Amino acid sequence: MKELKYIKFDLSAKDVSKSVLVDLYKTMLMIRMFQHKIEEEYPKDEIKTPVHLCVGQEAIPAGVCIHLKKDDYVFSNYRGHGHYLAKGGDMKALVCELYGRETGCCRGRGGSMHLIDVSAGLLGSSSIVAGGVPIATGTALGSLMQKNNHVSVVFFGDGAVDEGVLYESINFAVLKKLPVVYICENNFYAVCSAQKNRQPLDNIYKRFSGCGIPGYRADGNNVIEVYKTAKKAVNNARAKKGPSIIEFRTYRWRGHSGGESDVSLGYRTQKEMDCWQKRCPVDNFASFLLAKKIITDKEIESFKKIFNEEINNAFEFAKNSPLPQKKDILKYVYF
């Protein structure tokens, strides 16, 4: 592999062990490969649900979820495959959901934008921008009342920062010192609307300081930075020191939905895309790990082989799984 040096990884902190570095890489690689498989399958029109891929943003779910325990809670949004997989959600159930199968994580009632795996602490994802933000704040309230040490984490984009409910939630979380971490994946676009056309100041991480919440900003393509920043916030929450907000700056390589680049639409430039693709979170980190002799090419190949098999198996399983029965359309509505 050609050596890439577009991201500077700082390993001066001794707390990042070799196994952590490898785990971070593996999670990113798995999410990347999983999405490439969707890109490959999506044009066949067998996945009949809008997919929102996080290609280019893999460092954030990997670097955040590594700090979470199984019984910590994660809420996600419509771009949620990465969060789901990084938190340990069942891959087969996710693929089955994409194919609208009864074996899906939502039994085919949710689709790509609604993923759940209660046993992995994934309590749902909303496709309404910022929709999961107050709900995650509420699970943190539940943890406070039940006097357990579960941490709640919610992922959202820069678009969610436009929504008033983020302010409402942060205000309450600080008021009650709730164990919740707000993670903004700032990819600079809400569908095709640029952040600069929606927000007067580029300061998401400190916009809520008036509520008294600590805010951090880090390079969302640098998994070590993500890891360190998230660690601080998650530890604070677990130590009952209250909530934090983190702004991770990153970039979406694909269109808002679908499996292809949308640069041709004209709302962003190829130059901008190229610049961010050079800063690929997965390849730059692989290059770094190789240069530092933390992993070998052979190991990377073996990871790829394992994930490839797991992913292919999941897709194969999904395609052969039963569809929901029409008679069950009203099942799961209350009453």
Next chain:
Amino acid sequence: MKISFDWDKKSIEKEEPGFEHKAEKNGRRISYIAALHETFDQLLSVDKRIFIMGQGVDDPFGMFGATLNLHKKYGSERVFDTPLSEEGLTGIAMGASLVGMRPIYMHNRPDFLLVAMNQIVNHASKWRYMFGGNINVPLVIWACIGRGWGSGAQHSQSLQGLFMHIPGLKLVMPSTPYDAKGLLVSSVLDEGPVMILEHRWALKHTGCVPEQLYSIPFGKGVIRKSGTDVTIVGVSYMIIEALRAAEELKKDKIDAEIIDLRTLKPLDEQIILESVKKTGRLIIVDTDWKTAGVTSEIAAIVAEKGFEYLKKPIKRVASQDTPTPASNVLEEKFYAGMNEIVAAAKELF
């Protein structure tokens, strides 16, 4: 910490044939507010998962007295004031419900629920279905419909038609102190989101209420007064108006049957259809607007399933299709009540 709860005292009501509970005719008579207060108190006492939140639940008004001083007894962790962030706090209450708590989020007026529609409609009501039944949302939302004294367009809305439209949301509208207690208990025990809409003017009444906790099943209406000539169906405060109208109609030898549905979702279609089969005439009453509302829905159900029972066209008595005016003279015109029900009934004969 594992949160314990003790539901040994719970009993399920079997039937309730009259306006007040048959077995309680000579029982303890208390006010509607006292019934609510007692129920909240008992619920907090038997079930540690339950907590009450809402703007003013711990203030000197105590939500019309329904939660007065409960924060002193159960602590500010379980009965607490909230920021005026209805959308955020609805999501927060919902989140707590996902992890085993039983929140009761109280609002002075349903008008403020409109600020929280995203969390109520897009999230709480859909969460179980959207996730294939993998998770429950045992959340109770409580609000009290205002009326009179120039409350105006934004403090006296009856929004049950709007909420009845939403799959996944149960809608409870009690009319008596007895029902207020039993339906509140059922709401808290339910695994899904339940909205309780009280009516400020029903809160003025007293009734017989057993001391122990009991729950009234959802989707089971009750005949408040049996009759043979015309069926009057509704919920909440309009039942009181209907009972008054029935007294008035006796003078004209019209014997009205009054059906209190108690819950709009689930809806007891059977009790309506059986009554209409008997009387052949139907008046649907509601405090909400007429257009695309509760009265429209019930009329449609009877038209679909009981058309052959009808001797006369269905009558609807509801509020006029306008925002609530403030001036007393217009306000009187806006609301329909006993007089309008009597007039509607007379037109059927």
